[in-house]
Amino acid sequence: MPEGPELHLGSLYVNKMCAGVVFTGPVRKSEVSKSPDVPFTCEAYRITAISRGKEVKLTLTPMKSDEPKQRSKAGQADQAMDVVFRFGMSGCFRFTTEDELPKHAHLRFYSKETPCRVLSFVDTRRFGSWQPNGTWQPDRGPCIMFEYESFRKNVVTHLSDRTFDRPICEALLNQKYFNGIGNYLRAEILYRLNIPPFVVARSVLEGLESEDLFDNEKPVKAEVRDTKDSDRVKKVKKEMGDLLRLCHTVPLEVVNLGGKGYDPQKNDYSAFKAWLQCYYVDGMKSLRDHNGRTMWFKGDPGPMATKDLKSPKVKKRAMKTEDHDYTDKKKGARGGRAHERRRWSNRESKTAKKEEVSSLKETEESEKVKTPQQKKRTAARGRKTSCAEPAAGPEKRSGRVTRQSSK
DNA sequence: CGTCCACGTCTAC
DNA sequence: TAGACCTGGACGG
Structure with a gap:
């Protein structure tokens, strides 16, 4: 589930599934995981989630106990704890009954119900990680989806950074500036604007304003229409806005699809597939970038x-x-x-x-x-x-x- | 059976 | 800036 939209959809999933659910006991980790233990245990607690770029933060909040504080059991949390997750290539959250635990459920939160249900961080490849008492990773920039203004500003005011000496397609993967963009999003975004992927990033970004002047003219619209190529360029200028705006709106389109985003295993993957215009699409070209990642593009x-x-x-x-x-x-x-x-x-x-x-x-x-x-x-x-x-x-x-x- | 590929970082030369 | 870190699906022999 791993670019910004998938992380956000993951946080929505947690909030929806865990609304009203009371969790209990310790947080449990799989034997095989190398991520840290989560030293949290509580008779009764709730779980909420929030995302930022390519991270999700779970907050474990102890419920008020009737007992006076002095009498609450030793080792029981009375403070909330944040756990910050990165999803790697395959991380996601799932909420299931205890006997339906998915394979590769590496961190688990148990509900107080019978039968017990479990919120699991599932991660087949184990490139994901979590940090108990975690904070947003300091080197990551503002969220492309939900901190749009500061995201723009962060890019526009740092264009002298060597990052922007790189081809635009590579700069777009730098999470210091584009927290939430990943391999399919960079392809989709550059494709929409007909920007050749291997031009110097600075050249396509300089001149853009901190403020999105386009912002008020048109609502964010997840409209994907069949358009002729010739029209596409015009349409782009008129209706889409600049590159930085698309770094914001294109991921939001995925969120608004309402499925799971990029997740080939899932049934509702077809909507996402249909949404893709460039990435892995037949007839598009692809090329390795300088980091060995496949860049999809046209022209x-x-x-x-x-x-x-x-x-x-x-x-x-x-x-x-x-x-x-x-x-x-x-x-x-x-x-x-x-x-x-x-x-x-x-x-x-x-x-x-x-x-x-x-x-x-x-x-x-x-x-x-x-x-x-x-x-x-x-x-x-x-x-x-x-x-x-x-x-x-x-x-x-x-x-x-x-x-x-x-x- | 084997090879290649995948939504991403990390960290050791 | 190469690997390293992983599992599993698709495909080829």
Whole structure:
């Protein structure tokens, strides 16, 4: 569940499910978790949640006991405790009965009911974490969704920061300035404005105002209409506002979808899939950024692009002979993908893997010489050699993502 | 069976 | 700025 919208939806979920529920006893941690114990135990307490960017804070609030304070049992909390969560790649909250505990429920809060219910922090991959008596992480900036004005100001007043020397798509993942933006949001946001992902961040941000002058003109609207490309640019300017505004409104659209956001396991994932216009969408291009993350986009990648493995899309598909309007679209597309994949694997993955440094180098040099980027490019590639690979083609994942372009 | 990929940080060279 | 940290689904052989 992990970008800003999912974290916020998680907090809404906790508040909704736990409204009126009384919890009791200690907070329990799974054996395998490396996050800290939560030293809180209480005969009767409540749980509420609030989110900020990519964090959620749970507040455990002891209920007033009838006993006089002196007589309350030792070790029982009488003070509220905050626990701040980060979700990593797979964290989420779930509220279930005790015997339906999800797999990977690494932190658990038990209700006082019978049968007992449990609020669990579930995290398959365990990249998430929590901090008892925690506070918002100090290096993270204001929330893109719920601290919009200070978020804008924080960016606009720090444009000299080296962060903004980076391509815009990479700057957008810096949580010091864009707390809540993640990989699918950066793609969706840049796509809406037709901004090439690999242009210098500063160049697209300078000139923007601290105040959102656009703010009063139009309400935040989660309107996603089919528009022709030619119209899109105009529409963008007229109805959407600037990049910083979209860092605010686009995540809110996901919140307003009312589902779970990005969560392929869930039934209501289809609404989210349908909402995506670029990320993992068939026909879009993708490229690794300098940190090895897949950037989805359309059109011009921009001057700072890695000369890295690229997505297939139209051009490469055209190379596929059996490509033209097969009915079994998936199958055909996948075949194309696999083909592409093998090519690159042979060229890079294999050679790189076998300590063939020289041949790897050759491959790189042979591409083209771009002096300033050479180094980064090499680095980016090198990093990926162990799983050297073109960015996954859209076709390959078409099952996971709405195919807007089909038909 | 094996390889690659995934919504994100962290921290050691 | 490479890995490290993890599990599991999709796909290929």
